[in-house]
Amino acid sequence: MSSAPPKTKSKAGPVTIEMVAEAAGVSLSTVSRILNGTAVVSAAKKQAVDEAIAALGFVPNPMARGLAGGRTLSIGVVTQAMDSPFYGAALRGIEDELDSVGYSPLFVSGHWDAKAEARCIEVLRSRRVDGIIVLTGRIADSALKATAKQLPLVVVGRQLKAPNLFCMHFDNFEGGRLATQHLTDLGHRRIAFISGHPEHPDAQDRFKGYKAGLQAAGIAFDPALVVPGEYHEVSGVLAVEQLLASRQQFTAIFCANDQMALGAALALHRRSLRVPDDVSLVGFDDLASSMYTIPPLSTVHQPAYELGRMASQAVLQLLAGQVPTLVLPAPRLIVRESSRRRPG
Amino acid sequence: MSSAPPKTKSKAGPVTIEMVAEAAGVSLSTVSRILNGTAVVSAAKKQAVDEAIAALGFVPNPMARGLAGGRTLSIGVVTQAMDSPFYGAALRGIEDELDSVGYSPLFVSGHWDAKAEARCIEVLRSRRVDGIIVLTGRIADSALKATAKQLPLVVVGRQLKAPNLFCMHFDNFEGGRLATQHLTDLGHRRIAFISGHPEHPDAQDRFKGYKAGLQAAGIAFDPALVVPGEYHEVSGVLAVEQLLASRQQFTAIFCANDQMALGAALALHRRSLRVPDDVSLVGFDDLASSMYTIPPLSTVHQPAYELGRMASQAVLQLLAGQVPTLVLPAPRLIVRESSRRRPG
């Protein structure tokens, strides 16, 4: 009845633990133990197994492992756009950190759309990731809290409080204030602001920082000097054109991110306005390329790569049942050549 | 003996097929059939199952599915750097295409290192991806052919021939030639070339294209005018400084990629050399941001996003047992404002 079939497996493909066990002359579970360090095994057997593993080129099947053990050793990452220069660095940080401890990231893009982000989280959950990192986005806080009930969640760019949920918040307000103060320190009084999308919390904070910086310098806030942008280059050029068309006087522009600053610089250039001679320009993010623009852009440094690493460490800690206490470095102003003292 | 235990599962977490089956009053395998469309089932049962699925919020477990069915519905992607502006667009293309057919990409970075790339492929195989896309890189052709024996492989930037392997090759030679011809057409005779890494096949081809373009215009190739770069901004500035220090005369520079062109422009700017008035500049790649540099960069357009989509389609076709016939669009020169007729 229970006469075990010979199992003459000479499949070329998948090498299994069973095959390793057989080759090493031990039991299947001993191999598993060695693989996971779950228990102590005799040095002799360990060596035999190690050799068998090497000889057969055995690689554990993560799916079987996941099915049996309940973990996938993968972390879901909801990013907004894989090709965003800013998020790119964060993704690299995530990958590096996760990689160093044997985890793999699973990237999905939310495209700045709340619904899409929710779908992303669904996909990730269906893939049974062990934890999730959400890089900003527009998804509702409530949805975030809900998923945190299912698995460890770290969110960048929010300030929620909930169990199993950790938020990493960059001080965009302070960054905006810093940039503005830099400009007022240089004697500028008419400082235009190209904002980000009003729904974007980061953008709101930078805007508030701008206003605070103005106020600190005793400058009245003038709504006519702020024009909306969309965080990409085109909106920067459009914004400047709109500003110029409105005939408002200004000697400096603070852009809510570097990409818009790039566009702004070009628009200024087209009107033969020189940066920084005619108008000073300050950005936000400190993209890798901002150091190489003409002129090199003064901007607020945001530690994208570090942010990625820290977010990863945070999920890992959450996974280990610890409470992360990581805190992002404070905003730092990088003064380059796009800003200078107001002439006169 | 075989009295089945009650199985009073009221776990909140994972809803299984079994639970759905029970709720719908059908057998487990019927549910599976409906899920996969493996066979025809009565409309009544199908409806019952669909409702049960919706009610319970059932989501199939990809790992169990992978274990049992042998597929993971995921495609591995070996990229070089997640935060490269060029590859970023390709990754987005891959994600979009794969997503539309229910597959998920698994990104790993090779960092332009043959060994790292080999490791990446190992990781991917261990994750049991259904196919792999390799975006250029330095890994040996033989290694590529070897992995193609294991699973469908599409490689971007090579021209290998092997079963189960499909290569997508962008005509870098023609691109390089086009850029050079553009410059010679504008009357330039002394055209410097900032090359990419010599080991990089793409870079070699662009270099050959440069030489071919020169030759076509009856211009002798002058080694003193080519300086090596590393495909990133710094190397562009360094290269220009080196060029300037060498006191070679030149009226134009062709950079093997846009990032180096960015750096070159800055270096020129620092020496008070104007682009394009004093020296014309042409890049390669047509990064999204190259349209916004000052001045906007003339460059060879490379369809990164499309490339990503097409590579994805190719693996999918390979997976379906078809032989892809996709072919990348020809290089196209984008003339903007960084190049102009040689004065005099």
Add this chain to the structure above:
DNA sequence: TTGTATGCGTTATCAG
């Protein structure tokens, strides 16, 4: 310290 037996959630191969 080591081996045995069971289960993880699905697919697939069988009989009905």
Add this chain to the structure above:
DNA sequence: CTGATAACGCATACAA
């Protein structure tokens, strides 16, 4: 058309 039941590759209580 439908329902048992055997894999899939591994982890893990449990027994030795």
